[in-house]
Amino acid sequence: MVVGPYRRLFDRPGVKGFVIAGFFGRMPMSMLGIGVVVLIQALTGSYATAGAVAATVSLSYAVAAPLSGRLVDRFGQARVIVPLVLTHGAALTGLMLCGRFGAPAWTLFVTGVVVGASAMSLGSLVRARWSHLLAGSGDLHAAFSFESVADEMIFVAGPALVTALATLVNPYTGLIVALTCTLAGTLALAMQRATEPPVKADAGHSGTPITIPGVALLAGVFLAMGATFGSVDLITVAFAEERGAKAAAGLLLAAIASGSLLSGLWYGVRRWRISLRSRFVRALGLFAAGLVPITLVGDVRAMAAAMFLAGLAISPTIITGYTLIERLVPARLLTEGMSWVSTAVGLGVALGAWAGGRLTDAFGASNAYGFSFGCALLAAVIGVGGSAWLRTPVPQQ
Numbered sequence: 298m299v300v301g302p303y304r305r306l307f308d309r310p311g312v313k314g315f316v317i318a319g320f321f322g323r324m325p326m327s328m329l330g331i332g333v334v335v336l337i338q339a340l341t342g343s344y345a346t347a348g349a350v351a352a353t354v355s356l357s358y359a360v361a362a363p364l365s366g367r368l369v370d371r372f373g374q375a376r377v378i379v380p381l382v383l384t385h386g387a388a389l390t391g392l393m394l395c396g397r398f399g400a401p402a403w404t405l406f407v408t409g410v411v412v413g414a415s416a417m418s419l420g421s422l423v424r425a426r427w428s429h430l431l432a433g434s435g436d437l438h439a440a441f442s443f444e445s446v447a448d449e450m451i452f453v454a455g456p457a458l459v460t461a462l463a464t465l466v467n468p469y470t471g472l473i474v475a476l477t478c479t480l481a482g483t484l485a486l487a488m489q490r491a492t493e494p495p496v497k498a499d500a501g502h503s504g505t506p507i508t509i510p511g512v513a514l515l516a517g518v519f520l521a522m523g524a525t526f527g528s529v530d531l532i533t534v535a536f537a538e539e540r541g542a543k544a545a546a547g548l549l550l551a552a553i554a555s556g557s558l559l560s561g562l563w564y565g566v567r568r569w570r571i572s573l574r575s576r577f578v579r580a581l582g583l584f585a586a587g588l589v590p591i592t593l594v595g596d597v598r599a600m601a602a603a604m605f606l607a608g609l610a611i612s613p614t615i616i617t618g619y620t621l622i623e624r625l626v627p628a629r630l631l632t633e634g635m636s637w638v639s640t641a642v643g644l645g646v647a648l649g650a651w652a653g654g655r656l657t658d659a660f661g662a663s664n665a666y667g668f669s670f671g672c673a674l675l676a677a678v679i680g681v682g683g684s685a686w687l688r689t690p691v692p693q694q
Contacts, residue, residue: 322482348654366636442565523645556608
């Protein structure tokens with residue numbers, strides 16, 4: 298019963314190719330931030346500096362993502378992502394070389410800006426392909442759920458892999474693996490031309506999706522959620538180190554992703570009778586409530602359980618958010634519309650990484666988790682307060 302709705306998705310020609318390429322190409326989304334934190338903290342001894350560099354990467358990505366999405370809508374995926382990923386690879390290599398040879402601190406921030414600005418939201422590109430292939434089909438709910446599950450699989454494996462490589466081999470290894478996945482997956486996705494959404498003739502001459510009230514509201518919600526994610530990532534590294542188990546940080550982050558993965562699988566096979574708007578509001582409430590235990594736990598093993606619990610509401614919230622975007626945004630602007638979600642999350646991650654680093658250095662990791670909970674609560678307040686803007690123009694499934 299669980300496998301059936303997902304199995305149908307892969308009967309269509311070309312689907313396996315872009316799904317596999319997109320999966321490997323976006324593996325680094327769970328590796329890049331924590332990889333930068335581990336590397337810079339190892340070089341400088343400061344979580345504040347590490348958080349600032351990671352925030353720079355996230356912030357520049359957030360600013361550039363809507364522009365990248367608009368370029369994709371206007372010129373097509375392949376023509377845009379190939380030059381961008383090559384630039385991204387060169388910049389990330391430059392960042393690691395600056396760290397390796399002890400270049401001035403400002404060079405880390407300069408290369409970090411280029412790393413973020415040239416990063417692509419492959420999740421948005423893959424979801425745009427699903428929307429093109431399944432337009433008007435009830436299978437789109439399952440497709441978006443599958444992509445959220447794939448994201449969480451990445452967040453289960455990525456942090457554990459990058460922290461293990463960085464602590465057991467050397468601080469650069471995790472970022473090297475992330476770079477390899479980015480180049481291989483993105484270039485492979487660009488080669489999948491048969492499933493690439495066609496360019497709309499008026500895509501470059503239309504307004505921006507962020508002016509749609511519902512999209513602006515969702516951006517605010519995902520900004521606060523991104524701050525939760527960014528702060529939790531950094532604070533958890535410090536939490537594990539404070540307890541003499543720094544290598545366990547990746548496993549703790551994998552625990553929160555595991556909770557999200559399982560809930561995403563369950564959510565995707567359900568046939569819902571309540572509206573998308575109601576589902577989104579309820580998921581946000583559960584998201585905020587799930588963050589409470591991590592503010593109270595001091596043991597690593599207990600924290601793993603608390604992280605798993607905190608993850609249970611993440612996938613349903615993200616799946617519903619992307620589905621709302623797909624319903625609210627005209628097809629000709631869909632990639633840019635989804636990129637605004639990435640922008641909001643990226644801005645939030647930047648804020649969360651910066652604030653998490655400052656608060657961790659000043660008050661310790663356990664106390665800094667209060668900021669993460671506050672951001673989750675803010676996301677719920679924004680979503681509930683503006684839910685009237687999330688009424689979609691088509692009947693719910």
